[in-house]
Amino acid sequence: MTGSQRRSRGKKAAEQAEPVATGTPASQRELRAQGRRTMGKLLDAGMKVFAERGYHAARVDDIVRAARTSHGTFYLYFTNKEDLLRALAVRCADELDALAEHIGPITADDAGLAEVRAFLAGFLDVYERYGPVIRAWMEGQVSDREVNRLGLRAFMRIGNRLRERMREAGGADRAELDARVGVLMAMLERFNYFYSSRDLGLDREATLDTLARIAHRGFFEAAAA
Amino acid sequence: MTGSQRRSRGKKAAEQAEPVATGTPASQRELRAQGRRTMGKLLDAGMKVFAERGYHAARVDDIVRAARTSHGTFYLYFTNKEDLLRALAVRCADELDALAEHIGPITADDAGLAEVRAFLAGFLDVYERYGPVIRAWMEGQVSDREVNRLGLRAFMRIGNRLRERMREAGGADRAELDARVGVLMAMLERFNYFYSSRDLGLDREATLDTLARIAHRGFFEAAAA
Amino acid sequence: MTGSQRRSRGKKAAEQAEPVATGTPASQRELRAQGRRTMGKLLDAGMKVFAERGYHAARVDDIVRAARTSHGTFYLYFTNKEDLLRALAVRCADELDALAEHIGPITADDAGLAEVRAFLAGFLDVYERYGPVIRAWMEGQVSDREVNRLGLRAFMRIGNRLRERMREAGGADRAELDARVGVLMAMLERFNYFYSSRDLGLDREATLDTLARIAHRGFFEAAAA
Amino acid sequence: MTGSQRRSRGKKAAEQAEPVATGTPASQRELRAQGRRTMGKLLDAGMKVFAERGYHAARVDDIVRAARTSHGTFYLYFTNKEDLLRALAVRCADELDALAEHIGPITADDAGLAEVRAFLAGFLDVYERYGPVIRAWMEGQVSDREVNRLGLRAFMRIGNRLRERMREAGGADRAELDARVGVLMAMLERFNYFYSSRDLGLDREATLDTLARIAHRGFFEAAAA
DNA sequence: GATGAATGAGATTTCATTCAT
DNA sequence: TATGAATGAAATCTCATTCAT
Numbered sequence: 001m002t003g004s005q006r007r008s009r010g011k012k013a014a015e016q017a018e019p020v021a022t023g024t025p026a027s028q029r030e031l032r033a034q035g036r037r038t039m040g041k042l043l044d045a046g047m048k049v050f051a052e053r054g055y056h057a058a059r060v061d062d063i064v065r066a067a068r069t070s071h072g073t074f075y076l077y078f079t080n081k082e083d084l085l086r087a088l089a090v091r092c093a094d095e096l097d098a099l100a101e102h103i104g105p106i107t108a109d110d111a112g113l114a115e116v117r118a119f120l121a122g123f124l125d126v127y128e129r130y131g132p133v134i135r136a137w138m139e140g141q142v143s144d145r146e147v148n149r150l151g152l153r154a155f156m157r158i159g160n161r162l163r164e165r166m167r168e169a170g171g172a173d174r175a176e177l178d179a180r181v182g183v184l185m186a187m188l189e190r191f192n193y194f195y196s197s198r199d200l201g202l203d204r205e206a207t208l209d210t211l212a213r214i215a216h217r218g219f220f221e222a223a224a225a
Numbered sequence: 226m227t228g229s230q231r232r233s234r235g236k237k238a239a240e241q242a243e244p245v246a247t248g249t250p251a252s253q254r255e256l257r258a259q260g261r262r263t264m265g266k267l268l269d270a271g272m273k274v275f276a277e278r279g280y281h282a283a284r285v286d287d288i289v290r291a292a293r294t295s296h297g298t299f300y301l302y303f304t305n306k307e308d309l310l311r312a313l314a315v316r317c318a319d320e321l322d323a324l325a326e327h328i329g330p331i332t333a334d335d336a337g338l339a340e341v342r343a344f345l346a347g348f349l350d351v352y353e354r355y356g357p358v359i360r361a362w363m364e365g366q367v368s369d370r371e372v373n374r375l376g377l378r379a380f381m382r383i384g385n386r387l388r389e390r391m392r393e394a395g396g397a398d399r400a401e402l403d404a405r406v407g408v409l410m411a412m413l414e415r416f417n418y419f420y421s422s423r424d425l426g427l428d429r430e431a432t433l434d435t436l437a438r439i440a441h442r443g444f445f446e447a448a449a450a
Numbered sequence: 451m452t453g454s455q456r457r458s459r460g461k462k463a464a465e466q467a468e469p470v471a472t473g474t475p476a477s478q479r480e481l482r483a484q485g486r487r488t489m490g491k492l493l494d495a496g497m498k499v500f501a502e503r504g505y506h507a508a509r510v511d512d513i514v515r516a517a518r519t520s521h522g523t524f525y526l527y528f529t530n531k532e533d534l535l536r537a538l539a540v541r542c543a544d545e546l547d548a549l550a551e552h553i554g555p556i557t558a559d560d561a562g563l564a565e566v567r568a569f570l571a572g573f574l575d576v577y578e579r580y581g582p583v584i585r586a587w588m589e590g591q592v593s594d595r596e597v598n599r600l601g602l603r604a605f606m607r608i609g610n611r612l613r614e615r616m617r618e619a620g621g622a623d624r625a626e627l628d629a630r631v632g633v634l635m636a637m638l639e640r641f642n643y644f645y646s647s648r649d650l651g652l653d654r655e656a657t658l659d660t661l662a663r664i665a666h667r668g669f670f671e672a673a674a675a
Numbered sequence: 676m677t678g679s680q681r682r683s684r685g686k687k688a689a690e691q692a693e694p695v696a697t698g699t700p701a702s703q704r705e706l707r708a709q710g711r712r713t714m715g716k717l718l719d720a721g722m723k724v725f726a727e728r729g730y731h732a733a734r735v736d737d738i739v740r741a742a743r744t745s746h747g748t749f750y751l752y753f754t755n756k757e758d759l760l761r762a763l764a765v766r767c768a769d770e771l772d773a774l775a776e777h778i779g780p781i782t783a784d785d786a787g788l789a790e791v792r793a794f795l796a797g798f799l800d801v802y803e804r805y806g807p808v809i810r811a812w813m814e815g816q817v818s819d820r821e822v823n824r825l826g827l828r829a830f831m832r833i834g835n836r837l838r839e840r841m842r843e844a845g846g847a848d849r850a851e852l853d854a855r856v857g858v859l860m861a862m863l864e865r866f867n868y869f870y871s872s873r874d875l876g877l878d879r880e881a882t883l884d885t886l887a888r889i890a891h892r893g894f895f896e897a898a899a900a
Numbered sequence: 901g902a903t904g905a906a907t908g909a910g911a912t913t914t915c916a917t918t919c920a921t
Numbered sequence: 922t923a924t925g926a927a928t929g930a931a932a933t934c935t936c937a938t939t940c941a942t
């Protein structure tokens with residue numbers, strides 16, 4: 001439970017960019033087909049177990065059991081439980097970046113609404129898959145700086161994109177935009193959190209419709225109104 | 226294993242209406258002055274340590290050290306770290322309830338704005354003091370059902386009060402109100418979280434002003450506009 | 451559970467026959483009415499709790515709770531949990547001695563059978579009341595020499611009396627008598643143990659009849675037959 | 676608290692016919708040579724320490740020290756001290772069953788006497804090796820139902836076999852047989868207990884001779900006489 | 901006499917990580 | 922590459938006994 005802040009060799013191994021010999025328990029190494037398969041299994045298992053138990057409560061043992069592999073193998077691919085989280089965080093950040101990339105202009109008409117809805121759907125989708133990772137970011141459960149930075153950057157990228165789209169939509173000064181972005185992101189994160197963690201029996205599509213309408217009106221169309 | 230065949234306090238306490246004997250590691254017991262003082266010290270220490278380390282990372286050892294008492298004493302008052310959290314949660318829920326109670330009508334004028342600001346200030350205040358407890362609720366870190374229920378109920382009470390005030394402010398149907406409440410609460414929680422956990426150098430009063438303005442305009446005056 | 455062999459001050463206090471000042475946590479002291487009452491409550495509570503949980507599992511806490519008194523009070527009357535056991539052992543040994551005293555001649559006729567039955571009934575009675583104490587003797591759970599000696603002596607006294615009665619009944623040499631006594635005592639103890647610990651639904655009177663018949667025939671009448 | 680939401684081994688083991696993963700702190704697992712060796716060491720150490728200190732007083736720490744292994748390792752093989760006892764109990768029950776199996780017909784002649792003696796020798800042998808386990812049964816020190824059942828069943832199996840042999844020897848009705856079996860078993864258990872726990876300087880062979888003679892005459896030949 | 905409170909040594913248990921094969 | 926086994930530091934919890942009113 002609290003035992004995660006013991007050894008700290010992991011960080012060392014990550015910081016030193018030294019040539020990785022075989023047997024080095026780091027994750028950057030040339031992997032053959034089998035190796036890639038095993039690593040994949042571990043990543044998947046990590047997602048699953050983090051989702052079930054949360055990052056903290058997840059034991060390495062749970063993960064290797066879920067991956068149908070052994071303890072030793074885990075440390076062949078990751079230095080740490082944290083290292084595994086880091087790997088997942090990278091994946092998640094990539095997906096969020098892609099999401100940010102795809103946010104098109106948000107007009108005041110139905111096309112704009114559709115755009116907002118598409119973005120929200122994408123975000124919810126990522127959140128559903130990477131919930132535990134994102135939660136670990138938000139809740140600062142992780143001591144590892146890098147992981148937190150990753151999360152912050154990914155969120156900021158989305159935030160910046162949204163700010164840009166709001167700016168295009170017009171009628172708000174810099175400070176107002178900052179505030180709106182902050183509120184929207186906070187709202188988004190929390191909503192997704194509740195949606196994907198507690199099972200409140202909401203209809204996904206309907207919920208997205210409502211959310212999109214609120215966001216569209218409240219954050220983009222507001223000035224126009 | 227061996228701890229399970231103990232205690233029949235429940236029955237006893239029912240049969241005899243006298244104060245339960247010493248040694249009962251529960252928190253409901255007749256306490257003398259000294260006992261109350263010690264319990265207070267432990268509660269305070271719990272707040273402090275949870276704040277510093279987070280609920281999970283906090284060790285009972287840290288808490289008793291902070292309370293300048295012994296390990297054994299802790300278990301004289303609480304069965305668990307969780308039990309301590311529960312006690313704090315009750316306190317916090319009480320304060321939140323009191324807060325909900327005091328939310329007056331929110332008019333469209335400056336008086337309404339002041340009311341909103343007062344509420345937000347109260348909320349931030351509670352959050353600053355009980356942050357770790359509330360976070361433990363929100364993040365579902367606690368397995369204990371009761372604790373989670375406590376948190377949920379306290380939040381709902383505030384939410385309901387706010388909905389009522391919005392309804393009075395007029396111009397929104399049931400669904401709209403639900404949505405607004407959800408968004409407002411999410412926003413509130415997340416904002417307070419960031420404000421009180423990370424130390425982003427914000428000026429408290431100015432921040433409250435801004436937040437109050439946004440909330441007043443966005444959630445209460447909206448229909449009027 | 452295993453914590454009983456910690457401090458060993460108890461023994462010291464018992465070995466030294468020094469004048470007992472008031473406040474001395476020993477059990478030999480002039481007691482007023484109230485004191486005797488409290489001590490009685492503790493002894494009774496001890497019996498009860500030892501019976502329920504067994505000597506080892508019994509916690510001082512359970513005992514004081516059962517006696518409706520406090521921790522501090524316990525140590526005002528006994529130096530130890532073991533000291534309490536010792537006190538009970540003395541009582542029990544006294545009753546066994548009285549029992550031995552009353553074993554009359556055992557003839558081959560019905561009068562002899564009745565005598566055997568009376569003895570068995572008496573023994574069962576003591577066992578039912580002092581079971582845990584006797585068990586603590588038999589099972590050598592107690593490190594305290596004195597307690598064990600007490601038990602041994604009490605059993606031997608009964609054994610000797612029975613040997614004497616067997617000898618009178620005639621037809622057995624010394625070795626044979628020794629063997630019979632040993633077997634009879636073992637049988638007796640074990641039987642009573644099972645009878646009073648497990649609740650096998652036996653009828654008390656019928657069981658005593660059978661047991662008496664077996665013992666009478668097997669141990670006293672044997673040579674005659 | 677946290678230990679309870681773990682392990683779903685049962686299900687797993689059923690779904691997949693492969694060996695359960697490491698880390699499962701149970702004793703039913705595919706073990707390699709080394710694992711079997713370690714488990715053996717722990718079982719042996721358990722026997723030794725239970726014998727020296729008794730089940731209750733034995734600390735896991737003593738056991739791992741005796742087995743020259745680590746604390747963690749113990750919990751890799753057994754969930755508990757009790758779990759270790761259970762494992763030993765199974766072994767012991769098996770040996771007792773084998774013993775019961777081998778009790779041949781008990782005739783009134785010297786062959787019968789030899790048979791009785793062989794059985795008694797076997798029983799004493801098992802008792803000498805598994806004394807602490809059997810004592811834990813008899814003294815009901817263990818809360819675990821299963822362990823107690825094991826012991827009861829093993830004893831009953833022997834008892835039933837003996838009853839059968841007595842019945843063949845003839846001349847006793849059902850009730851009489853029940854009584855004899857009860858007495859014989861009680862006597863046996865207690866005798867062995869005293870013999871193997873206290874070191875009363877008895878000659879093993881001579882003692883067995885005497886005991887065999889008594890038992891043969893008293894329980895099997897009695898009716899014939 | 902009586903009591904509630906405090907203590908702290910010691911026992912159990914967990915789990916991330918390393919090792920030997 | 923893969924694996925089962927081992928480790929041990931750290932955390933939790935218990936309870937006999939002492940202390941201060």
